[in-house]
Amino acid sequence: MDIDQQIDAALRQAVDSSLDEKTPSGLAAAIEHAVFPGGHRIRPRICLAVARAAGTNTPELAMAAAISLELLHCASLVHDDMPCFDDAAVRRGRPSVHAAFGEPLALLAGDALIILSFQVLAAAAASSLQRFKTLTELIGSSVGLPRGIVAGQAWECETSVDLDTYHCAKTGALFAASTMTGAAAAGVAHEEWLLMGKYLGRAYQVADDLLDHGGDAELVGKPTGNDLRLGRPNYVSDVGVVAANKKLRELVALAEQSIPDCAGRNELVAEVRRESAAFISLTTRSLEAA
């Protein structure tokens, strides 16, 4: 199995382990819809690549961290799409969860995925209880208060917001967790991996802004132009497409340079280049198609 198949198999196992014959079928279907088929699975890919580069001896814990991140990402999309936030009817080229299953089940599916993300860590904890504790802390911080995803989302409810604080929380925190949890799952100092995650998060944000600003909805898998419609900040609106593309490449280069010394550094650099090339290609194709 390649890494994408391994991630999907682990997600499948996690979701299936949370169901039994007494699970309400509507909620089970809503969760299935939220997680499968996925998007780029970029956060778990980063986590696993870092864990490999850092020479992990507990690959099952790294995989648990990877899918915990992905489940939380899925949960945040489900709740963000709901009518009281983005009111987005389409996600990944299909109806969003609330559009397909209604608001009550979308709300509960998000809740269930948040809970499952911590259960998944506990289920793999036996390989190292100390690392399990660190992973719970890192992942909790990346989604919780004061500076994780929920904080980022809550800035959308404030009358004024510092743009960097908003992006760091809403997008950056889970990317920073992707590199740091990879390191923590490998039992190495995770703080050194923060910077790489931050740059990757900012690169992703610029790519996302490029796609939303002028991307082709079909290639992106959801309606574009949301930032303009919802009055949200968008980097491309500020600096233009050319400068944003330049910034994206700069941030990827900075992410590469931030990789700490480790046994698999060269392979990880190559991996970051592959991942970012795929993203840059998507933004280019999407902008051309639009």
Place this chain on the structure above:
Amino acid sequence: MDIDQQIDAALRQAVDSSLDEKTPSGLAAAIEHAVFPGGHRIRPRICLAVARAAGTNTPELAMAAAISLELLHCASLVHDDMPCFDDAAVRRGRPSVHAAFGEPLALLAGDALIILSFQVLAAAAASSLQRFKTLTELIGSSVGLPRGIVAGQAWECETSVDLDTYHCAKTGALFAASTMTGAAAAGVAHEEWLLMGKYLGRAYQVADDLLDHGGDAELVGKPTGNDLRLGRPNYVSDVGVVAANKKLRELVALAEQSIPDCAGRNELVAEVRRESAAFISLTTRSLEAA
């Protein structure tokens, strides 16, 4: 400090630890409103009483488990009150969270409290990593799939439901977790404490049904008659007030009888009697006042 003050102080510390100068103020206020002032704090009281009876040597871990349960209870109330579920404008004699702060912040406050409930466990994990793992599993099961609170809530979205399955998940699971986490925080076999928690949960459900069926809204702190209005099952509607009161007392007696052998058994029996007497008194006064 008496036990209620200790619980509130620990909740205060947990909530404050999740805030800093970069926390969006709206979300911070919504979380404050969701947690303070509280209701009966009955789940953390049970957890702590069991941990004491089982002779815990890690009281800080027992307190972490206790407030984790209470944060999850608060989260479930916030999400249950939202327009897509109960659409309840009043809770604990005040506006519900979405009524006071709007749906977006209510949704996020519930999410943040779920995340915080796991962070709180990790913060106290150092006293025993193995117990921390067990607590994460027990608490995850009590709120997640397949049979925790989110499953209970999801049964309300199904066209047919087995009443016992519904109540076990929606109310019983967190009560069962209250006794089992108390035991697990004390490092004793938690399975033996399941039955006591189950009976307490059923007793609480009958008391809750009594209050909703004919209680005084002011004493109860929220509008009553919800079950009738929303077409929900209510035990009192089925068997009447007299039989329901008899059942409540029977269930409390069964809970007492289910307490496993432990050093503090007598004290725990006395505690269960005090707790249940307070509840039985509330139902009696509330029914008289209505």
